[in-house]
Amino acid sequence: DQVNHEEVHSLLVEVALAAGDMIVAARPHIAAVGTKQNSADLVTETDKAVEQYVIAILKEKYPGFDFLGEETYTTGKKLTDKPTFICDPIDGTVNFVHTFPNLCISLALAIHKKPVVGVVYNPYTTHLYSAIRGQGSFLTMPVRSKSTAPIETCRFRLPHNPNPPPLEGLDKSLVAVEWGSHRSGRNWDVKYETFAKLAGSREQGGKMVHSLRSMGSAALNFCAVAAGQIDVYWEGGCWAWDVAAGWLILTEAGGIVADANPGNWSPTVDGRRYMAVRAAPAGQREIVEEFWSVIPQGGYDYSA
Numbered sequence: 005d006q007v008n009h010e011e012v013h014s015l016l017v018e019v020a021l022a023a024g025d026m027i028v029a030a031r032p033h034i035a036a037v038g039t040k041q042n043s044a045d046l047v048t049e050t051d052k053a054v055e056q057y058v059i060a061i062l063k064e065k066y067p068g069f070d071f072l073g074e075e076t077y078t079t080g081k082k083l084t085d086k087p088t089f090i091c092d093p094i095d096g097t098v099n100f101v102h103t104f105p106n107l108c109i110s111l112a113l114a115i116h117k118k119p120v121v122g123v124v125y126n127p128y129t130t131h132l133y134s135a136i137r138g139q140g141s142f143l144t145m146p147v148r149s150k151s152t153a154p155i156e157t158c159r160f161r162l163p164h165n166p167n168p169p170p171l172e173g174l175d176k177s178l179v180a181v182e183w184g185s186h187r188s189g190r191n192w193d194v195k196y197e198t199f200a201k202l203a204g205s206r207e208q209g210g211k212m213v214h215s216l217r218s219m220g221s222a223a224l225n226f227c228a229v230a231a232g233q234i235d236v237y238w239e240g241g242c243w244a245w246d247v248a249a250g251w252l253i254l255t256e257a258g259g260i261v262a263d264a265n266p267g268n269w270s271p272t273v274d275g276r277r278y279m280a281v282r283a284a285p286a287g288q289r290e291i292v293e294e295f296w297s298v299i300p301q302g303g304y305d306y307s308a
C-alpha cells in the first residue's frame with residue numbers, strides 16, 4: 005500500500021495521548037451512565053466525546069480513509085479493504101465507570117481488513133503499547149528508580165522476556181477470559197461451561213489452569229499476552245474496535261491468534277471470536293488444540 009505507516013503511527017500516538025488526558029480529566033458519575041443492550045452494556049458521555057475528538061483529527065489528516073468506531077457504528081457497517089481507522093475510545097467502559105484503572109483507548113489502521121498500525125494507551129498507568137506491521141511491538145512507559153531521577157521514559161520491545169519459555173499446557177497457564185455484556189442465550193452457556201472446565205480439577209474432567217483473569221479490556225488483554233504476562237486469552241463477542249490494535253501488537257510480538265471455536269487457524273479481526281497465545285518456542289498450536297477440546301459442541305455463534 006502507499007500509506008506511510010510511520011507517519012500514521014506518530015499521529016495515532018499523539019491522538020491517544022490527548023484522548024488519555026480527556027479520559028483522566030473526566031469524572032464518570034454512575035447516575036449519568038447510559039446503557040445499550042442491557043444493564044451491563046455501558047456507555048458514557050466521555051466515550052462519545054473522545055470518539056468525536058478522534059474523528060475530527062483523523063478526518064482532517066486523512067480525509068480519504070474510512071472510519072469504524074464503537075460509538076458511531078451503525079448496524080450492518082462492515083470493515084472493507086479500504087484504509088480504515090478503527091477506534092475504541094474507551095475499551096473498558098465498565099472499569100471507567102467504576103474507576104477501576106484498567107482501560108485504554110485503542111486505535112488501529114487496517115488495510116485490506118488487516119491491522120498495519122496499532123496503538124493502545126492506558127492513561128491511568130501511562131503504558132503505551134504500539135506496533136507497526138513488520139517492525140515489532142513496543143511498550144513505552146515511565147520508569148521510576150533510584151538511578152533514574154526522577155522519572156525516565158523507557159521503551160521496551162515485547163515480549164519482555166526475549167527467550168520466552170515453551171508453553172507446557174493449560175494446567176501450567178494463566179488464562180484471560182471476559183464476562184462481556186451478554187448474559188443469556190447460547191453464547192453465554194458456551195462461556196460459563198468453558199470457564200468451569202478450564203478452572204475445575206482434573207479429577208472432574210477440568211484443566212485446572214493456574215487461574216483465570218477478567219480484567220475488563222480486550223485490548224489490554226492482548227497487550228498482556230504480547231508482553232508474555234498472560235499465556236492465553238479467549239473471548240467471543242468482541243468487535244473489530246476492541247481487538248484490531250491489540251491483535252497487531254500481539255502478532256508483532258511473536259504471538260498467534262486462532263479462532264475461539266475449534267478448527268480455524270485464521271480468524272479475522274471482525275470475526276468476533278478469537279484465542280490469543282503468547283510468543284513461545286514450542287507449544288503454541290498444542291495449547292490451542294487443548295483449549296479447543298474444552299469448548300462445548302457447536303461453540304460460539306456470533307453470526308447474527
Ligand code: IPD
Binds near residue numbers: 094095182184223241
Ligand atoms: C469491552 C471490553 C471487555 C469485553 C467486552 C468489550 P468496551 O469493550 O473489551 O473486556 O469483554 O466484550 O465489549 O465496551 O468497554 O469498549
